[in-house]
Amino acid sequence: MTAYRLLALDMDGTLLTDDKLITKEAAHWIRLAEEAGVTVMFATGRGMQTAGSFWEELDLLSPMVLLNGAEIWEGPGRLHERTFLSREDIRKLHELAVVSGARFWGYSVESLTGSKHWSDEMFDRDWMKFGIHHQEIDVIEPLREKVRSWGHLEVTRSADTNMEISVRGVSKASGVKKVCGLLGITMDQVMAVGDQHNDMELIRAAGLGIAMGNADEALKRAADGVTDTNERNGVAKAIQKYIFQLDPSESQAG
Numbered sequence: 487m488t489a490y491r492l493l494a495l496d497m498d499g500t501l502l503t504d505d506k507l508i509t510k511e512a513a514h515w516i517r518l519a520e521e522a523g524v525t526v527m528f529a530t531g532r533g534m535q536t537a538g539s540f541w542e543e544l545d546l547l548s549p550m551v552l553l554n555g556a557e558i559w560e561g562p563g564r565l566h567e568r569t570f571l572s573r574e575d576i577r578k579l580h581e582l583a584v585v586s587g588a589r590f591w592g593y594s595v596e597s598l599t600g601s602k603h604w605s606d607e608m609f610d611r612d613w614m615k616f617g618i619h620h621q622e623i624d625v626i627e628p629l630r631e632k633v634r635s636w637g638h639l640e641v642t643r644s645a646d647t648n649m650e651i652s653v654r655g656v657s658k659a660s661g662v663k664k665v666c667g668l669l670g671i672t673m674d675q676v677m678a679v680g681d682q683h684n685d686m687e688l689i690r691a692a693g694l695g696i697a698m699g700n701a702d703e704a705l706k707r708a709a710d711g712v713t714d715t716n717e718r719n720g721v722a723k724a725i726q727k728y729i730f731q732l733d734p735s736e737s738q739a740g
Contacts, residue, residue, distance in 0.1 A: 494529040496680035515725040529658040533593040551661030556614035570612045588620040619648040642684040659687035
C-alpha cells in the first residue's frame, strides 16, 4: 500500500499538456490511484472558471485548492473558504499595472476579468487573486519587489513574465494543509507535483515533492524527485513510480 494518501497536482505545465489537455494516460493513472485509496486533487493557480471543467472531466469528488490557496472546495458544490484581497490593495495593484503598461487580470467570485474588460464597477467586487504580466523581465521583477515591499501580500509567479498576488500566508501549501485537516491526514502523507515557483512551498512541505521535467530549475533543486515533462506524461509516470512503485518505461495505459 502506498504511503501517500493525497496526490496534489498543479495543472498548467504539469497535468495539462501545452494544448491544455489531460492525456488518456494521465486520466488512466489518476483513476487507478483513486481506486487504490489515494485522494487526487488540484492545487492550482486557476479559479473555478477555468478549472471546473477538468474536475468534471476526471469525475473527481475530491477537495480542490484553487487560486493558489485563496479558494478551497471540500468537493463539487461544497465551498470550504475564500480569502479576499482588500479593495484598497486591488486599487493599488491595478494602478501599478496600468502605470507600468502591464497586462493584468483578477479572479472574483463572479468572474475572471482581464485588462480589456476591467471597469470602475470591478472595484466594488471582492477579489481573491490578482495577476500582472509584462513580457520584459526588467519590468516585471521590480514590480514583484515593490509589492513584496508592502509587506502584507503573498507574491509568487507561474511564469518568469508574471506575478500572482494573494493575501499574505495564502498559498497552495496552506490550502493543501487545510485539505489534510478535512481528510484527517498529515502533510507527510501528501505527494505533490508541480512545475513553477508558485508550487515551491507545496513541493517543500509535502511528504514527497516531485518536479516536472519542464519545471523551473529552482523547483527541480527543491524537489525530492523529477519526472518527465507535461508533454511526455510526467504526471502519469510519477504516479506509476511513486505510488505504485512501477517502472514507467514498462507500463502502459489501459
